[in-house]
Ligand SMILES: [Zn+2]
């Protein structure tokens with residue numbers, strides 16, 4: 001399928017003038033023409049008639065941990081089982097399909113969900129799985145159970161405690177990830193990308209390496225990228241300049257942690273978490289941060305750091321400021337990921353330094369609002385200030401949207417809905433602004449805006465066909481029910497709803 005017309009009820013270009021069209025021409029992966037005038041009736045170029053539907057540019061998720069999402073994808077989901085007996089039976093079936101020594105990985109185990117109302121014991125795992133290492137991640141995703149063979153392979157000391165928590169859990173996960181059979185991982189990656197395409201995604205920024213994925217995952221991804229249905233832009237989560245150069249990449253960082261996260265009380269705050277003396281954790285001191293940023297900046301890399309709490313954000317801003325004042329550079333597009341609890345002063349400074357952000361509005365959907373996690377841990381006043389979208393956009397900062405998958409699902413419509421229904425009414429943004437976060441802005445913060453992010457002549461033919469006109473909704477909730485009919489990446493259909501039929 002090389003050259004074809006698309007006719008639609010409305011094509012929203014989301015370009016700077018917000019032009020709309022009724023047809024476009026795709027030729028050799030690109031959009032070659034657009035218009036509102038009637039289509040030439042005698043053309044022999046095939047026509048896809050989407051007159052009942054609307055078209056948008058493909059969505060871009062600017063913050064995905066692709067391999068860890070893929071591992072999640074290939075792990076057995078235990079949430080559907082109601083007894084430990086059933087779980088063991090299913091794991092046994094999995095065991096029989098895997099060679100000895102291969103990891104059995106399962107997720108979403110919740111003792112509250114099974115009739116036995118208890119944890120799975122290490123002894124029973126040892127009994128049924130003597131020759132296969134087993135890792136069972138619990139529902140909270142911050143703790144896990146590993147059998148004795150697994151512990152031995154991971155070099156963990158023999159445990160009396162049944163459950164691995166926090167640091168130990170992270171170490172276990174990190175080590176297991178390194179041992180996953182590559183072909184299995186590749187299957188998970190392709191499956192994840194296909195599922196992303198179903199959600200209207202045509203590009204993701206994949207933040208790879210570090211303990212959240214196999215350390216060589218950037219290399220694995222580059223090696224198989226020709227098989228990907230959609231585009232994957234790699235950010236290497238390392239502090240090693242040479243590793244990034246080796247792979248000819250231009251981007252360093254991602255979730256390189258300046259501080260931790262709110263849910264684990266490790267995001268660094270200027271006032272303690274409610275009811276505690278805990279101010280969270282900083283993983284860098286200012287001097288080392290400046291040194292690293294200076295080196296990477298002088299290498300001409302785009303840099304990205306994870307900073308969540310106000311104290312974490314303060315630290316990364318001071319480091320960026322110092323380097324950028326000493327070595328000014330137009331268009332550096334250095335990034336801060338998450339930027340959850342900035343002060344108004346931080347927002348002004350980020351704008352002045354021309355920093356880019358990748359924000360995760362869907363965090364608000366899961367943890368924002370009355371009585372939810374942010375309020376519980378930060379108190380009402382601070383919780384209101386989480387991810388201040390309106391203040392950020394008002395200060396002319398370019399902020400892309402992202403899911404932080406697997407923290408929240410890859411689903412831009414959920415992110416867009418969350419941005420529109422920010423629990424703090426004053427920080428809500430418009431539909432157009434929210435859509436831009438997941439299209440043009442996410443292209444821009446990855447240096448992709450010349451090829452992607454809007455429907456314009458000579459840009460990539462990255463398109464979504466929506467069942468319903470998203471601009472016709474009466475309430476934000478309707479966004480969650482808009483059905484994606486098709487997703488087109490560089491002119492190819494990478495997702496098509498079964499009901500959609502056309503002959504070509
Ligand atoms: Zn992060």
Ligand SMILES: [Zn+2]
Pocket residue numbers: 063065207255404
């Ligand atoms: Zn992340």
